[in-house]
Amino acid sequence: MExxxxxxELLKETAEENQTxxxxxxxxxxxxxxxxxxxxxxxxxx
Numbered sequence: 001m002e003x004x005x006x007x008x009e010l011l012k013e014t015a016e017e018n019q020t021x022x023x024x025x026x027x028x029x030x031x032x033x034x035x036x037x038x039x040x041x042x043x044x045x046x
Contacts, residue, residue: 019043 023040030036 022043026039026043027036030039
């Protein structure tokens with residue numbers, strides 16, 4: 001049972017890291033803050 005929890009925690013951490021990478025990529029690609037906000041909101045609404 002503990003191993004399953006660890007796998008679940010690892011999956012959660014990986015998903016959070018991937019989401020952070022996506023947000024950083026958006027921030028680097030946008031020309032201004034408003035564009036970045038719109039793209040991040042769109043990402044959250046997927």
